[in-house]
Amino acid sequence: MKYLIAGHGGYAEGVVNTLKFFKDDLNNVDLLPYTSDFEEQLQAYLERHDPAEPLCMVTDLVGGSVNLEAMRQLRKRNFYLISGANISLLLEMLFSEVTEGAQIEEIVVAARDQMVYVNAMMGAQSE
Amino acid sequence: MIRQVSVDDRLLHGQVAFYWTSYYNLDTILVLNDEAANDEFTKMILGLAKPREVRLQIAEVEAGFEIVQKQLESPENVLIIVGSLFDANQVLEHFHQLKTLNLGGLRMRPNGKILNERTALTSEDIAICRRLLERKITITVRHSPEVTESLLNENGLKQL
Numbered sequence: 001m002k003y004l005i006a007g008h009g010g011y012a013e014g015v016v017n018t019l020k021f022f023k024d025d026l027n028n029v030d031l032l033p034y035t036s037d038f039e040e041q042l043q044a045y046l047e048r049h050d051p052a053e054p055l056c057m058v059t060d061l062v063g064g065s066v067n068l069e070a071m072r073q074l075r076k077r078n079f080y081l082i083s084g085a086n087i088s089l090l091l092e093m094l095f096s097e098v099t100e101g102a103q104i105e106e107i108v109v110a111a112r113d114q115m116v117y118v119n120a121m122m123g124a125q126s127e
Numbered sequence: 128m129i130r131q132v133s134v135d136d137r138l139l140h141g142q143v144a145f146y147w148t149s150y151y152n153l154d155t156i157l158v159l160n161d162e163a164a165n166d167e168f169t170k171m172i173l174g175l176a177k178p179r180e181v182r183l184q185i186a187e188v189e190a191g192f193e194i195v196q197k198q199l200e201s202p203e204n205v206l207i208i209v210g211s212l213f214d215a216n217q218v219l220e221h222f223h224q225l226k227t228l229n230l231g232g233l234r235m236r237p238n239g240k241i242l243n244e245r246t247a248l249t250s251e252d253i254a255i256c257r258r259l260l261e262r263k264i265t266i267t268v269r270h271s272p273e274v275t276e277s278l279l280n281e282n283g284l285k286q287l
Contacts, residue, residue: 062141065141065142067175068140075168
């Protein structure tokens with residue numbers, strides 16, 4: 001599975017830097033920096049990508065222009081698209097070597113539990 | 128009350144929606160765009176971009192005039208978004224109570240001249256801006272309230 005990380009500001013660079021902390025080999029992870037010609041860059045990347053290799057694109061914000069543009073591309077091409085991923089989700093996908101949509105869905109559902117309001121969690125435990 | 132009419136050829140997207148919603152304490156975002164009003168996919172993705180507590184209405188430009196009329200007199204804080212200067216002009220010609228226009232973002236098109244990193248104007252755009260300036264419409268240029276607002280005037284247009 002090839003991963004493409006994209007988002008606003010330095011999201012993609014930041015995410016990749018963080019992932020590197022946990023996994024040295026990120027050869028299957030590409031990033032698209034946020035530039036004013038993002039739509040063209042995304043189009044060019046998707047055109048260059050070998051359709052035989054599954055692609056999972058990860059964006060920062062579901063309603064942001066990065067993800068909305070990815071959704072427009074999704075209408076004409078086949079790839080997986082996740083938005084609002086947390087680091088835990090990305091690590092799980094990288095380490096379990098995901099290859100298909102059903103696996104992704106499972107991991108996304110599980111990763112939602114990784115978004116925690118810790119005070120509430122600890123408060124509940126002290127009861 | 129109509130807090131702002133903004134031109135953004137991406138219509139609505141996350142970062143912009145959040146900025147303006149909090150700045151104007153928006154109740155409603157009204158997107159006036161013929162294409163969007165007739166395309167389910169576009170309606171869906173615009174819905175993704177809107178902040179949770181804001182109502183989103185999408186209508187064709189002229190069909191939307193009725194909504195604009197109601198909103199002019201309502202206590203709600205409303206942001207109107209159009210996708211082009213052509214549409215902006217339609218709205219401002221129809222509603223003379225609206226005296227300002229913001230250029231929030233227009234991507235490069237053939238024969239476009241760059242105004243700033245988010246805004247490019249074609250010669251038709253420039254002609255519309257001139258007409259609006261002649262009608263004493265204030266044209267601001269900023270993509271978010273965090274940026275200092277700059278005013279577009281005849282000098283600015285001549286330099287393009």
